[in-house]
């Protein structure tokens with residue numbers, strides 16, 4: 341069976357104007373510009389199957405938006421082959437565009453000065469959605485995302501959360517097979533995030549909607565995705581299931597340290613921090629004056645316990661949450 345998304349050796353180079361120093365160089369650059377290539381994506385390979393929900397994770401500047409733009413045909417790769425739903429996205433064929441939805445959390449496709457409903461009605465015509473489907477889907481989306489009071493307001497008057505939910509509505513009205521979401525919940529309150537996550541999960545179950553989601557809020561990925569792809573500096577570092585990723589993380593635990601004697605608290609903790617600083621494989625999660633938290637490989641735990649006097653410190657061991665594990669991965673890679 342053909343994969344929903346199939347990428348082979350995809351690279352993306354951007355060309356940046358050469359740096360100039362002084363007015364002479366600046367004038368020269370103006371007349372005869374020179375460009376320096378910068379590789380944002382380096383030989384990306386992966387496949388995604390139909391019905392999957394993939395969380396695309398990476399630090400700032402890792403290449404996530406560049407890849408999403410390639411996948412939905414907004415920009416072309418410099419080399420490599422891209423197939424999405426069997427199409428070459430860069431050709432922007434109508435049959436391809438009718439099967440995808442694209443939401444960029446910090447951009448809008450809605451008409452800024454007009455009521456939301458006008459944009460939705462226009463999309464209905466563009467996508468040739470029949471009256472019954474349009475009505476049914478709109479009622480469902482409006483109820484699920486709590487939008488009944490906002491459809492008649494001009495977009496410029498909407499709150500951020502309302503706008504993003506309207507954006508999602510717009511991109512689901514034509515019942516796409518695959519939706520790309522680039523930072524859909526950035527700046528949203530917990531309720532709006534919850535509504536979006538819940539609706540995406542519902543659509544996955546109900547209509548086998550495939551989801552390709554990038555978010556710095558790892559709660560979105562944990563709530564909606566079965567698979568994860570991690571990218572760093574334009575290279576894929578992990579491609580597998582969320583279960584495999586979490587299994588990798590089980591090798592670490594969280595160690596919370598405080599001193600038992602409040603009078604000695606700060607000095608005692610400083611002593612602890614100084615000693616634990618000698619372990620190279622331990623990351624600091626929280627460096628408080630009265631309590632510190634570390635991410636520690638389980639294998640190092642016993643040597644840590646041996647080094648500290650019993651009865652002086654409170655050492656609490658607990659599982660590390662997903663977000664702290666991912667932060668730790670990024671930290672490790674940034675040091676490579």
Ligand SMILES: Nc1ncnc2c1ncn2[C@@H]1O[C@H](COP(=O)(O)OP(=O)(O)OP(=O)(O)O)[C@@H](O)[C@H]1O
Nearest residue numbers: 354355356380398399400401402403404405406407
């Ligand atoms: N049009 C462009 N011209 C030059 N460089 C670009 C262009 N677009 C992106 N880049 C660079 O490519 C790299 C990847 O950018 P991209 O926007 O894909 O990252 P990202 O992972 O989406 O980051 P963020 O999480 O901050 O949104 C960055 O270093 C960025 O500066």
